[in-house]
Amino acid sequence: MSKTLNRPIRVLVAKVGLDGHDRGAKVIATSLRNAGMEVIYTGLRQTPEMVVNTALQEDVDAIGISILSGAHMTVFPKIIRFMKEKQMDDVLLTGGGIIPEADRVKLAELGVGELFPPGTTMASITEYIKKWVIENRNF
Numbered sequence: 001m002s003k004t005l006n007r008p009i010r011v012l013v014a015k016v017g018l019d020g021h022d023r024g025a026k027v028i029a030t031s032l033r034n035a036g037m038e039v040i041y042t043g044l045r046q047t048p049e050m051v052v053n054t055a056l057q058e059d060v061d062a063i064g065i066s067i068l069s070g071a072h073m074t075v076f077p078k079i080i081r082f083m084k085e086k087q088m089d090d091v092l093l094t095g096g097g098i099i100p101e102a103d104r105v106k107l108a109e110l111g112v113g114e115l116f117p118p119g120t121t122m123a124s125i126t127e128y129i130k131k132w133v134i135e136n137r138n139f
Contacts, residue, residue: 065095
């Protein structure tokens with residue numbers, strides 16, 4: 001018997017640090033909402049700790065970080081560390097932006113989920129989140 005959710009998937013979409021380019025994050029948030037997910041968009045200039053605390057308070061299934069600043073090797077490890085401290089082991093951390101393949105591999109080794117480059121279809125992002133949450137979320 002396969003697992004299913006009897007409620008909408010909850011996703012937090014955030015921009016961390018000084019990266020002020022939020023158009024992509026807003027497009028992602030709207031697309032996920034149009035796909036039937038509940039989306040909490042935190043806006044600009046969040047800290048990793050703020051993102052994790054909001055995700056915990058909102059009981060989200062996934063956190064999506066949009067990053068174009070080049071700070072991905074700092075931001076994602078900090079978010080993972082805070083998630084582990086809060087025992088959020090069944091919450092997906094994913095994201096997208098300008099992230100070199102070698103860094104994607106290193107981040108995956110730390111526990112970060114799929115990282116999507118520019119040009120990725122919304123359908124593939126939506127399907128990835130749905131599949132991951134159904135397979136991994138403790139509900």
